[in-house]
Amino acid sequence: xxxxxxxxxxxxxxxxxxLQNVSMTIPDGSFVVLLGPTGAGKTTTLRMVSGLxxxxxxxxxxxxxxxxxxxxxxxxxAMVFQQYSLYPHLTVRQNLEFPLKSPILRxxxxxxxxKVGEVAEVLQISHKLDNKATALSGGEMQRVSIGRALxxxxxxxxxxxxxxSLDAKLRSDLRIELKSIQADSxxxxxxxxxxxxxxxxxxxxVGVLDKxxxxxxGSPRDIYENPVSVYAASRLGQPRINVxxxxxxxxxxxxxxxxxxxxxxIVQGEGEESIVQRVEHLGDQTxxxxxxxxxxxITVTDAHTTLxxxxxxxxxxxxPFYFDATGARLA
Amino acid sequence: MSFSVTxxxxxxxxxxxxxxxxxxxxxxxxxxxxxxxxxxxxxxSIAYPPVVVFEPTLEGYVNLFxxxxxxxxxxxxxxxxxxxWYEEIVRARGTVxxxxxxxxxxxxxxxxxxxxxxxxxxxLGTMAAYAFSRFKVPLKDDLLFFILSTRMMxxxxxxxxxxxxxxxxxxxxxxxxxxxxxxAVNLSLSVWLLKGFIDEIPIEYEEAALxxxxxxxxxxxxxxxxxxxxxxxxxxxxxxxxxxxEYAFAVLLTSGTAQTAPPFIPxxxxxxxxxxPAVAAGATIFLVPVMVFTILLRKHLLRGIxxxxxxx
Numbered sequence: 283x284x285x286x287x288x289x290x291x292x293x294x295x296x297x298x299x300x301l302q303n304v305s306m307t308i309p310d311g312s313f314v315v316l317l318g319p320t321g322a323g324k325t326t327t328l329r330m331v332s333g334l335x336x337x338x339x340x341x342x343x344x345x346x347x348x349x350x351x352x353x354x355x356x357x358x359x360a361m362v363f364q365q366y367s368l369y370p371h372l373t374v375r376q377n378l379e380f381p382l383k384s385p386i387l388r389x390x391x392x393x394x395x396x397k398v399g400e401v402a403e404v405l406q407i408s409h410k411l412d413n414k415a416t417a418l419s420g421g422e423m424q425r426v427s428i429g430r431a432l433x434x435x436x437x438x439x440x441x442x443x444x445x446x447s448l449d450a451k452l453r454s455d456l457r458i459e460l461k462s463i464q465a466d467s468x469x470x471x472x473x474x475x476x477x478x479x480x481x482x483x484x485x486x487x488v489g490v491l492d493k494x495x496x497x498x499x500g501s502p503r504d505i506y507e508n509p510v511s512v513y514a515a516s517r518l519g520q521p522r523i524n525v526x527x528x529x530x531x532x533x534x535x536x537x538x539x540x541x542x543x544x545x546x547x548i549v550q551g552e553g554e555e556s557i558v559q560r561v562e563h564l565g566d567q568t569x570x571x572x573x574x575x576x577x578x579x580i581t582v583t584d585a586h587t588t589l590x591x592x593x594x595x596x597x598x599x600x601x602p603f604y605f606d607a608t609g610a611r612l613a
Numbered sequence: 614m615s616f617s618v619t620x621x622x623x624x625x626x627x628x629x630x631x632x633x634x635x636x637x638x639x640x641x642x643x644x645x646x647x648x649x650x651x652x653x654x655x656x657x658s659i660a661y662p663p664v665v666v667f668e669p670t671l672e673g674y675v676n677l678f679x680x681x682x683x684x685x686x687x688x689x690x691x692x693x694x695x696x697x698w699y700e701e702i703v704r705a706r707g708t709v710x711x712x713x714x715x716x717x718x719x720x721x722x723x724x725x726x727x728x729x730x731x732x733x734x735x736x737l738g739t740m741a742a743y744a745f746s747r748f749k750v751p752l753k754d755d756l757l758f759f760i761l762s763t764r765m766m767x768x769x770x771x772x773x774x775x776x777x778x779x780x781x782x783x784x785x786x787x788x789x790x791x792x793x794x795x796x797a798v799n800l801s802l803s804v805w806l807l808k809g810f811i812d813e814i815p816i817e818y819e820e821a822a823l824x825x826x827x828x829x830x831x832x833x834x835x836x837x838x839x840x841x842x843x844x845x846x847x848x849x850x851x852x853x854x855x856x857x858x859e860y861a862f863a864v865l866l867t868s869g870t871a872q873t874a875p876p877f878i879p880x881x882x883x884x885x886x887x888x889x890p891a892v893a894a895g896a897t898i899f900l901v902p903v904m905v906f907t908i909l910l911r912k913h914l915l916r917g918i919x920x921x922x923x924x925x
Contacts, residue, residue, distance in 0.1 A: 367817035384826030
């Protein structure tokens with residue numbers, strides 16, 4: 283287990299800049315989720331920590347040791363790839379044993395059997411151990427791929443959207459499982475996703491990436507309650523934060539061009555009138571699609587609401603976020 | 614490109630079947646003729662019109678593996694009755710076995726040189742192909758073109774320089790010389806074919822192996838090679854077939870110790886009359902190793918002939 287420190291890391295592929303001056307400290311034993319859309323530089327960051335790619339500038343240290351010039355094997359990292367890359371010529375068991383049998387680890391066979399059995403149990407693939415890796419469903423492959431990382435005890439786990447190809451039930455099971463494995467073992471885990479639920483539920487820290495820049499780094503709650511920009515604010519929260527012109531309710535600070543309203547920042551029943559466009563009953567909550575002064579916004583209301591299309595709801599903002607023209611947070 | 618998934622009509626299947634069988638028979642006739650001739654007597658072998666039904670004899674094979682001298686009645690009497698079935702065959706022609714022929718040695722030379730150069734070609738070829746496929750090699754495209762350009766003329770076109778080089782280096786009529794020569798000729802083919810196969814293997818597998826604690830070279834042989842097995846097998850067959858059948862260089866550069874079977878077989882034809890059955894027997898045996906090798910790897914060959922155009 284180790285602390286990972288990125289300082290001033292940049293990476294460009296030809297003329298294209300994938301990562302720009304990213305500095306971040308991943309504390310020992312933390313579960314850090316990198317959040318951002320495709321092309322934000324999440325995977326690039328992961329690959330540079332793993333040693334598969336080298337930073338164009340800046341440095342990365344793992345456990346206080348500078349990684350420049352170290353091969354992936356020497357860095358002692360385990361990685362789960364997005365395209366689950368199981369070795370197709372091996373069985374599931376052989377895939378799981380593969381890292382343990384590496385010349386670096388040379389694990390005794392009894393130990394290998396124990397660990398493989400344990401991990402297979404956790405990932406619910408015990409009955410598939412003797413299958414060829416290619417004879418699995420996508421979800422099973424992904425689990426084996428996660429298992430191949432979990433059999434090890436590396437200084438840091440790197441995971442690139444490991445749950446993306448699983449069905450909803452398995453995904454939520456594995457979210458909990460991964461989180462508890464990490465919490466129990468005290469492993470350091472760097473996790474890439476664009477799924478905000480994964481970020482909110484598992485992360486001790488979230489790094490929000492935008493076009494190769496780290497725009498905010500902090501606890502999920504911190505980022506949710508105290509976003510630095512429209513971009514960071516819109517990464518977390520469901521339904522998404524509503525962004526409207528700043529003066530729509532009046533009382534905006536100088537320089538503010540936009541107001542950001544999460545559902546809990548919209549008080550219903552007082553203020554100005556809006557029209558209900560659509561009511562979505564989700565069971566535990568109900569989403570209201572409103573039109574307010576020709577702008578659409580979405581909020582949440584009581585699960586058993588009697589509101590229906592065309593009704594009028596009064597709304598007013600409550601401690602909203604204000605953003606300037608560049609999207610940066612003002613208040 | 615799309616393919617119809619509907620079953621072809623029964624009549625279409627029959628016509629296709631007949632065409633395939635017909636084509637197979639036509640291409641197999643020379644082979645059958647060679648095999649049959651090996652079991653004919655010399656008279657039957659030159660009979661016109663050719664005899665299809667004949668009494669098989671092993672005379673051709675006995676002649677292939679033995680040297681014989683004409684013996685007088687007196688010598689035959691002194692030698693006593695023939696002790697073995699093959700001596701009996703030889704005696705019937707008024708000759709005695711004076712020793713084993715050189716066919717065995719020449720055949721062994723073919724095996725050493727053919728398989729040796731194929732093995733060397735595969736070792737060098739896979740590593741070169743891997744490097745071209747995965748690494749940033751300076752002037753990669755130019756190098757690949759240069760490698761291919763060695764195939765843009767018939768290899769025999771450079772026979773004279775090679776002959777002189779071999780003479781100066783002392784490689785004339787050596788196994789090493791022939792292995793190096795055939796490897797040099799085949800290497801361009803194997804690099805190009807194998808590069809195509811290795812290009813198809815996603816790089817993620819190696820990356821996973823690197824992370825799993827293996828070195829680049831270990832990742833290469835533990836992860837890439839098993840997946841390239843198909844390509845390696847089919848490329849090996851192509852290389853072996855070339856090296857095995859090569860005649861012109863073998864005639865030019867080998868005459869004794871390292872002579873392969875192809876230049877030797879015509880010399881069997883003999884001093885007393887044309888011994889076609891022995892030649893045919895030599896050719897038949899010569900066919901066997903490549904046939905066995907190809908049959909063992911035929912599953913891969915079929916896949917290889919599509920040159921990786923079809924993804925599974």
